[in-house]
Amino acid sequence: MGKVGDCWDDCCYKWDEWKYCLVCIAIVVGVVLFAVLLAAYGFVRHIDVAVEEASLTRFDLATSPVTALAYNLSLRLTIRNPNWAMSLKNTKPLEAAYKFDDQRFDRVQLTDKGDKHSPGKTRVYHLATSSNGSYVSLGNAGEAKYRKENATGTFEVEVVLTGEVRYTARYTKCKIEATCPLKLQLAPPGTPAVVFLKVKCKLAEPEKNC
Structure with a gap:
C-alpha cells in the first residue's frame, strides 16, 4: 500500500487535481476488491x-x-x-x-x-x-x-x-x-x-x- 499512499498524497494534495484523485480512488478500490475476491475464492477450505x-x-x-x-x-x-x-x-x-x-x-x-x-x-x-x-x-x-x-x-x-x-x-x-x-x-x-x-x-x- 506504500505506492498507493504516495499516489494519494501526490494527486490529492491540491484539490484542483480531482481527476487524478479519482484515478487513485479507483486504484484503491481495485486493490481492495482484488483482495476480497482472492480471500473469497482463491483458497478452498475443505469440509x-x-x-x-x-x-x-x-x-x-x-x-x-x-x-x-x-x-x-x-x-x-x-x-x-x-x-x-x-x-x-x-x-x-x-x-x-x-x-x-x-x-x-x-x-x-x-x-x-x-x-x-x-x-x-x-x-x-x-x-x-x-x-x-x-x-x-x-x-x-x-x-x-x-x-x-x-x-x-x-x-x-x-x-x-x-x-x-x-x-x-x-x-x-x-x-x-x-x-x-x-x-x-x-x-x-x-x-x-x-x-x-x-x-x-x-x-x-x-x-x-x-
Missing part, C-alpha cells in the same frame, strides 16, 4: 466431518450359509462447509459406507448428485440403519477379530464418507473421502444408554488441483 452421536444395539455375526452381520446402528453425522463465500455442489452422490475389519457391510446415500451446500452452513444427517444379515467378507482373521471384540462388548466400526464436489467459481471436481473410526459399546434395547464422545473424521489428502 469438516464429525460423528456427534452413535448407538449400536445389535451386532451379530452369522457364518452359515454365508458370512453376514445383523446390526442396528444409529448415527448423527455433521458436515460443515467452512468457506464464507464458496458453496459446494455434489457432482456425485454423497455416501456413507460402514466397515468392520476394513470390510464394507453396508452403504447409505446421504445426498444425491446436484445437491448444494451453502457457505458457512452445517448439515446434520440422522442415520438409522439395520439389517438382519448384510453380507461381509471377513475371512478367518476378521471372524477372529469379531469374536475378540464380542467378548468385550465393544466393536470398532468405521464410517467412510465418499463423494465428489465442485466449489463455486472453480471448474475442478474434487473427490471427498473422510474416515470416521468409531468404538461402539453394544447396548441392547432395555439396557442403559452408552455415553459416546464426538469423533472428528479424518479427510484423505486432497488432489493437487483441489
Whole structure:
C-alpha cells in the first residue's frame, strides 16, 4: 500500500487535481476488491466431518450359509462447509459406507448428485440403519477379530464418507473421502444408554488441483 499512499498524497494534495484523485480512488478500490475476491475464492477450505452421536444395539455375526452381520446402528453425522463465500455442489452422490475389519457391510446415500451446500452452513444427517444379515467378507482373521471384540462388548466400526464436489467459481471436481473410526459399546434395547464422545473424521489428502 506504500505506492498507493504516495499516489494519494501526490494527486490529492491540491484539490484542483480531482481527476487524478479519482484515478487513485479507483486504484484503491481495485486493490481492495482484488483482495476480497482472492480471500473469497482463491483458497478452498475443505469440509469438516464429525460423528456427534452413535448407538449400536445389535451386532451379530452369522457364518452359515454365508458370512453376514445383523446390526442396528444409529448415527448423527455433521458436515460443515467452512468457506464464507464458496458453496459446494455434489457432482456425485454423497455416501456413507460402514466397515468392520476394513470390510464394507453396508452403504447409505446421504445426498444425491446436484445437491448444494451453502457457505458457512452445517448439515446434520440422522442415520438409522439395520439389517438382519448384510453380507461381509471377513475371512478367518476378521471372524477372529469379531469374536475378540464380542467378548468385550465393544466393536470398532468405521464410517467412510465418499463423494465428489465442485466449489463455486472453480471448474475442478474434487473427490471427498473422510474416515470416521468409531468404538461402539453394544447396548441392547432395555439396557442403559452408552455415553459416546464426538469423533472428528479424518479427510484423505486432497488432489493437487483441489
